[in-house]
Structure formats: C-alpha cells, structure tokens
Amino acid sequence: MSAVTDAAVIPESYFHLHLVSDSTGETLLSVGRAASAQYSVKAIEHIYPLVRTHKQLDKVISDLEEFPGIVLYTLTEPELRNRLKTYCMENGVPVLSVLAPVVRLLQAYLGGDPTPRVGGQHQLDGDYFRRIDAMNYTVMHDDGQHTDGLDAADVVLLGISRSSKTPTSIYLANRGIKTANIPLVPNIPIPGGLDELKRPLVVGLVASPERVVEIRRNRLLGLNATQPNDAYIDHDSVAEEVAFSRRLCARHGWPVIDVTRRSIEETAAAIIALLQEHRRKQSEAP
Structure with a gap:
C-alpha cells in the first residue's frame, strides 16, 4: 500500500x-x-x-x-x-x-x-529460529524478570529507568542475541549472582541527567501523572542515579555505554562489537 x-x-x-x-x-x-x-x-x-x-x-x-x-x-x-x-x-x-x-x-x-x-533472507532456517528463541527469552527477561535464568543470556543490560534498556534489548533479540535487562535503583541491591556471571556480557547503559529527566517528564505527561517535586524527575536525584550506575559498573569491571546521543541501532552496534570481543576472549581462555 x-x-x-x-x-x-x-x-x-x-x-x-x-x-x-x-x-x-x-x-x-x-x-x-x-x-x-x-x-x-x-x-x-x-x-x-x-x-x-x-x-x-x-x-x-x-x-x-x-x-x-x-x-x-x-x-x-x-x-x-x-x-x-x-x-x-x-x-x-x-x-x-x-x-x-x-x-x-x-x-x-x-x-x-x-x-x-x-x-x-527470510527463509525458515536455523538462524530464523534462533532469532525467535532470542525474542522469547528477551521478552521473558525484560525489566528484571526471571533473574534466575541470566546465565542463559548472551547479553545483560543494566541501567536506570529510561536509559533505553528495553528497546535495545528487543533490537538485539531481533539479531538473534538473547538479552536480559535489569533496572538499577540506588540503595536496592542487584540480583544475586549477577557479579558472578561468566558466559553473558554485562553492559551498563547511562545517559546524561538532562536527557533522562526530559524522557521521564514526557512519559509522565503521557500518563497524565506529572509530579514536579517527585525525585523521579528531580535533576539532582537523577544525577545521583546516573553516578550510582557508573560506580556500580566500574566496581565490577562492566563496560558502560552512554546512550545520550546514540540511536538504538548505534547502541546495539556498540554492544555487538563488545560481545564479539567478549566471546573471543572466552574462546582463548584456558
């Protein structure tokens, strides 16, 4: 049409x-x-x-x-x-x-x-069914769900609210990459065993406080639930969330990608490059 x-x-x-x-x-x-x-x-x-x-x-x-x-x-x-x-x-x-x-x-x-x-390119071959499997896994492990199955992931994304975790996960899944994503909230511990994962690549997603606040404000407006004094859209509170996520990733040696000026496709491309390097190192490990 x-x-x-x-x-x-x-x-x-x-x-x-x-x-x-x-x-x-x-x-x-x-x-x-x-x-x-x-x-x-x-x-x-x-x-x-x-x-x-x-x-x-x-x-x-x-x-x-x-x-x-x-x-x-x-x-x-x-x-x-x-x-x-x-x-x-x-x-x-x-x-x-x-x-x-x-x-x-x-x-x-x-x-x-x-x-x-x-x-x-759309034939029902092994690659096609791997993409379907990856999509099913990603949907099941969105936003911190079923964290007991993280070891089966190819990639685990971490980030505060509105850091593009879910759309990036879906994009990666469409490329056949099983992706889980976990929200980071200050003062709330990360899922147990996350720091011990060996197979998956763990990546932190961050954005500038200004960008996060803008996205969150728009979301609240869309939900007709604007609360000007809410810490959810307070710049200083958001800046602390971003700093918290950076400190957490640095402490565990997880790579961080700043998505402030990146499209979902660009973020995914950076993650795929990291994943290829991660897999290469795993294959060379004794």
Whole structure:
C-alpha cells in the first residue's frame, strides 16, 4: 500500500521515493532511508511489498504517473522486473535494482549464476529460529524478570529507568542475541549472582541527567501523572542515579555505554562489537 500526501501541497524540499519489492520490502526500506539520510531533502516513501503479479505492478505504475520520483526495487520475476524498468526508462524515471551490483560482485568472485529466490533472507532456517528463541527469552527477561535464568543470556543490560534498556534489548533479540535487562535503583541491591556471571556480557547503559529527566517528564505527561517535586524527575536525584550506575559498573569491571546521543541501532552496534570481543576472549581462555 502507498500512503502519500497531496502533491499540490508538497514543498520543494521533498521528493517521492518508490520502493518496489516482491518480498517484505525491509531491505529496500533500510537502503532507501540510509541513502536519503545523507540529504536534507525528505523522502515521501511509497512502499509496495509482495509485488508478484502484473495487477499489483499496475498500482505501482499508476502511482508513478501521479507521483514521479525515484524507484528502487528488488524483483526476481523477469517479466515484472523488465516491465518496471521499461516504463521508467521510457518516462525518464530514475530506477535502480539495489541488489544487482552486490549480486554481480558476488558472481564475479564466486563464479556461476545466482539462483533467484524471493525473500531468500527470510527463509525458515536455523538462524530464523534462533532469532525467535532470542525474542522469547528477551521478552521473558525484560525489566528484571526471571533473574534466575541470566546465565542463559548472551547479553545483560543494566541501567536506570529510561536509559533505553528495553528497546535495545528487543533490537538485539531481533539479531538473534538473547538479552536480559535489569533496572538499577540506588540503595536496592542487584540480583544475586549477577557479579558472578561468566558466559553473558554485562553492559551498563547511562545517559546524561538532562536527557533522562526530559524522557521521564514526557512519559509522565503521557500518563497524565506529572509530579514536579517527585525525585523521579528531580535533576539532582537523577544525577545521583546516573553516578550510582557508573560506580556500580566500574566496581565490577562492566563496560558502560552512554546512550545520550546514540540511536538504538548505534547502541546495539556498540554492544555487538563488545560481545564479539567478549566471546573471543572466552574462546582463548584456558
């Protein structure tokens, strides 16, 4: 489906980006957004997943006629692919198969012809079921639940309230990494045995007091439960919480990541790098 804005009211700082896929469209969306982020011009995304028939492609072409722009596609069916390319070329519409350059590079290196598979990266293989297993584990061990099973985790995240523990955990789980997260509260002891874990990587997440207070205020406003004098949003109290979490991690030798200016994806990437190093050291240990 394509959700668009009336072209008559779209300012010049916008452009239409059409993403046409015979699978879920996740690859196109990631590539399109990563490339668009390099420019100050905002992309109006028209997303067409599961395009596998000429009737479905008719909708794409109809939208292109009304909202011309750039077309990125991943189509394995030759007739559909050629029809879309022909339309774009005849009408001066920029078009690109985002996987074609990568496939050609692999073909030159590996030799032989590729075997096109629609949604091949989404097949129900061992990696897929590991991701499902990781997601189940992560949901079960969110926000300090079931701390008796922490040794089965790949990563354990520690942090005060509103330090992005849960969204980071879910993102990591989607990468197949079993992640538990535990809230840190001053004067409340951490779960027993946490400092003795060997297999999991334990990581502390911190943010600036100003950022934490801002997020907490917004949360309270959303819940219609604002309490101006509450220590939950008092700057000095929050600063002490942050200092407490830093001291705790330093005492146990756990790495700390400051998430103040990091996206969830950037935080997760830093954790994955730490996890790889952690596993390398474990494999080299006698």
